[in-house]
Amino acid sequence: MxxxxxxxxxxxxxVNPERIDMAVTELDTVTDFFNRMVSSCHAKCISTRxxxxxxxxxxxxxxxRCVAKFSEVQKKVGEKLQxxxxxxxxxxxxxxxxxx
Amino acid sequence: MDxxxxxxxxxxxxxxxxxxxxFEPRFRTLRPREMSVNGAEGDVKPRKVSGIRTVLSxxxxxxxxxxxxxxxxxxxxxxxxxxxxxxxxxxxYDRQQCKKIKREYIERVKHLAEEPLGTLxxxxxxxxxxxxxxxxxxxxxxxxxxxxYVKPVLVAAAxxxxxxxxxxxxxxxxxxxxxxxxxxxxxxxxDSPSPYTEALPTRLPPDEEYKQExxxxxxxxxxxxxxxxxxxxxxxxxxxxxxxxxxxxxAQELSMDGRFDEPEVPEEGIAVxxxxxxxxxxxxxxxxxxxxxxxxxRSGENISSSLNTPPSTIPLLPPLLLVPFIxxxxxxxxxxxxxxxxxxxxxxxxxxxxxxxxxxxETRPFDSPSAETRLFTxxxxxxxxxxxxxxxxxxxxxxxxxRSTSALAGEIEKARTKFYEALPAKLATARALARxxxxxxxxxxxxxxxxxMELRAERLKKELRWRRDLEGWEIVKPATKVAWDDRFKDILxxxxxPPSETEPTLSNDS
Amino acid sequence: xxxxxxxxxEQAQMSKIIxxxxxxxxxxxxxxxxxxxxxxxxNDFTSKALSSKEEQCVMNCTEKFIxxxxxIGARFAELNAEAMNAAQTxx
Numbered sequence: 001m002x003x004x005x006x007x008x009x010x011x012x013x014x015v016n017p018e019r020i021d022m023a024v025t026e027l028d029t030v031t032d033f034f035n036r037m038v039s040s041c042h043a044k045c046i047s048t049r050x051x052x053x054x055x056x057x058x059x060x061x062x063x064x065r066c067v068a069k070f071s072e073v074q075k076k077v078g079e080k081l082q083x084x085x086x087x088x089x090x091x092x093x094x095x096x097x098x099x100x
Numbered sequence: 101m102d103x104x105x106x107x108x109x110x111x112x113x114x115x116x117x118x119x120x121x122x123f124e125p126r127f128r129t130l131r132p133r134e135m136s137v138n139g140a141e142g143d144v145k146p147r148k149v150s151g152i153r154t155v156l157s158x159x160x161x162x163x164x165x166x167x168x169x170x171x172x173x174x175x176x177x178x179x180x181x182x183x184x185x186x187x188x189x190x191x192x193y194d195r196q197q198c199k200k201i202k203r204e205y206i207e208r209v210k211h212l213a214e215e216p217l218g219t220l221x222x223x224x225x226x227x228x229x230x231x232x233x234x235x236x237x238x239x240x241x242x243x244x245x246x247x248x249y250v251k252p253v254l255v256a257a258a259x260x261x262x263x264x265x266x267x268x269x270x271x272x273x274x275x276x277x278x279x280x281x282x283x284x285x286x287x288x289x290x291d292s293p294s295p296y297t298e299a300l301p302t303r304l305p306p307d308e309e310y311k312q313e314x315x316x317x318x319x320x321x322x323x324x325x326x327x328x329x330x331x332x333x334x335x336x337x338x339x340x341x342x343x344x345x346x347x348x349x350x351a352q353e354l355s356m357d358g359r360f361d362e363p364e365v366p367e368e369g370i371a372v373x374x375x376x377x378x379x380x381x382x383x384x385x386x387x388x389x390x391x392x393x394x395x396x397x398r399s400g401e402n403i404s405s406s407l408n409t410p411p412s413t414i415p416l417l418p419p420l421l422l423v424p425f426i427x428x429x430x431x432x433x434x435x436x437x438x439x440x441x442x443x444x445x446x447x448x449x450x451x452x453x454x455x456x457x458x459x460x461x462e463t464r465p466f467d468s469p470s471a472e473t474r475l476f477t478x479x480x481x482x483x484x485x486x487x488x489x490x491x492x493x494x495x496x497x498x499x500x501x502x503r504s505t506s507a508l509a510g511e512i513e514k515a516r517t518k519f520y521e522a523l524p525a526k527l528a529t530a531r532a533l534a535r536x537x538x539x540x541x542x543x544x545x546x547x548x549x550x551x552x553m554e555l556r557a558e559r560l561k562k563e564l565r566w567r568r569d570l571e572g573w574e575i576v577k578p579a580t581k582v583a584w585d586d587r588f589k590d591i592l593x594x595x596x597x598p599p600s601e602t603e604p605t606l607s608n609d610s
Numbered sequence: 611x612x613x614x615x616x617x618x619x620e621q622a623q624m625s626k627i628i629x630x631x632x633x634x635x636x637x638x639x640x641x642x643x644x645x646x647x648x649x650x651x652x653n654d655f656t657s658k659a660l661s662s663k664e665e666q667c668v669m670n671c672t673e674k675f676i677x678x679x680x681x682i683g684a685r686f687a688e689l690n691a692e693a694m695n696a697a698q699t700x701x
Contacts, residue, residue, distance in 0.1 A: 067689065
């Protein structure tokens with residue numbers, strides 16, 4: 001998950017605002033990702049009849065698989081975007097991003 | 101007054117001579133008056149309108165249609181229609197039965213998915229092993245069989261599964277052996293579990309984890325996978341625990357092979373010149389000095405012999421579900437493929453039955469082969485002579501391997517000799533270009549020839565692949581028996597059909 | 611998200627930030643859940659009060675969502691641990 005690197009050296013005993021900012025951004029990203037996963041998997045796996053207060057086995061298994069698939073999709077999309085970014089950078093074209 | 105037309109006035113009185121036949125017109129025009137229902141003679145048939153025709157005659161349907169009688173189509177049409185409808189009928193019947201059987205088994209297990217499960221608990225999990233079928237380049241066939249016929253019932257019963265494939269021969273055996281060794285290392289304390297896994301809220305103590313695993317199961321699809329699994333089991337429990345990097349070892353071995361040595365420059369002319377130019381008789385390329393074979397690096401760990409010796413008893417394995425599977429491949433098996441296409445319901449039933457027995461969970465101990473069985477059973481003994489045990493699971497499937505699979509060793513040899521014959525020329529070009537002895541030609545500029553490093557890497561890759569393929573084939577080929585160890589006697593169990601399955605009240609298929 | 615390289619002051623600040631974010635996140639989840647349960651459960655507007663069926667449905671909905679969230683949290687943590695392991699092994 002820590003795809004943002006660590007940068008900047010800490011002044012002794014002090015607080016490095018850069019690193020704090022990056023950590024906060026990373027935390028925000030991860031929380032957002034988690035929340036989206038919760039709502040997507042809820043929409044896909046749990047029926048809206050709400051007959052029971054417990055999760056049954058079928059739903060549990062569905063949730064496990066939903067989480068795995070969601071993170072795989074995230075990885076693949078991330079790779080693709082990185083490749084595109086790298087290709088665009090090497091080709092020197094900044095306008096390719098609008099073509100997304 | 102309308103006389104008969106034609107009237108006699110048209111014809112003059114009879115002249116003497118032979119009597120001429122009286123003119124009788126062949127067609128007679130009809131006058132409406134003469135269209136009577138009960139006409140005595142005439143060309144008009146009496147029309148007896150009865151039943152539905154009375155109604156239909158007023159609907160506007162052309163009257164000739166009401167007179168038509170049902171008629172068979174022509175002979176050619178009959179042949180065509182009957183063939184097409186027979187074939188279509190087979191297909192439709194088969195697929196309908198498939199759906200019916202699948203639905204029936206799903207209905208039986210559906211209630212299991214409705215049971216509640218705690219949030220931090222895991223459902224029951226089985227591991228599915230599939231291996232490459234000899235002769236088939238598509239390594240996924242056994243797992244495709246699992247996905248199509250066994251998986252739907254498992255999904256309906258909310259049983260989780262993990263699919264592990266062996267893409268080449270011997271891969272599954274190696275993977276099983278590695279897993280067993282890593283578990284042995286963990287149990288012996290050589291390796292410690294990673295801190296992240298330890299910190300998880302869902303982490304269970306090892307014996308709880310082991311109990312959950314035992315409650316799961318192992319599914320093995322096809323005899324090649326079974327052979328590889330048993331071979332891996334034996335290797336894992338019989339070998340030492342050091343971490344061995346096979347590629348590294350192979351690289352060492354190949355570097356000492358002498359294939360990448362400099363060819364000897366033929367000595368000619370004056371001895372002084374010769375000694376000046378020729379390298380020493382023991383040919384070592386300058387590059388080889390850089391690549392000195394280092395002593396086998398065994399990661400510097402010394403595992404005490406007490407831990408390293410294979411244990412005498414093996415912990416119990418989760419029960420096995422052996423799924424028989426045949427992959428029809430090759431031109432001569434096309435009739436079998438056709439038959440299979442129209443009879444998929446048997447596969448659906450077999451797969452669903454296997455899944456059902458796994459879900460219900462009745463097991464029996466594995467019927468281990470006695471010493472006699474091991475001595476006498478191989479592919480050459482006829483089946484009725486050899487005492488059969490569970491180790492002969494699906495042996496008849498081996499008769500379906502293509503004949504070309506037995507020639508694998510020969511093919512690999514041929515590929516090897518071809519590669520090594522072409523190697524010195526490529527090596528010479530690479531070295532000449534690298535040392536700057538000559539310039540790149542035009543073709544070489546466009547397509548740069550492989551450098552020496554690339555040639556070494558290519559050789560390593562190819563050798564690794566050939567050796568692994570040969571090892572794998574040795575495990576899978578029909579002549580080899582399934583690997584067996586006496587320690588396996590008590591640890592293996594098989595899933596069986598639950599008693600309710602064998603009741604005659606269940607629907608039978610044709 | 612490995613905060614072990616941070617020194618004490620940074621860690622203190624981070625934990626304050628994390629606390630604040632957790633509170634915000636919780637409130638967001640609460641409003642989201644209310645909307646979801648309302649949308650799926652309450653369809654009869656002939657009366658002002660919640661019928662017992664609707665009430666039961668809302669209770670079930672809330673329970674289920676919390677359990678669902680817990681389960682996903684557990685799986686997510688496992689995923690992270692795996693990723694950490696994979697990142698650690700080359701070292």
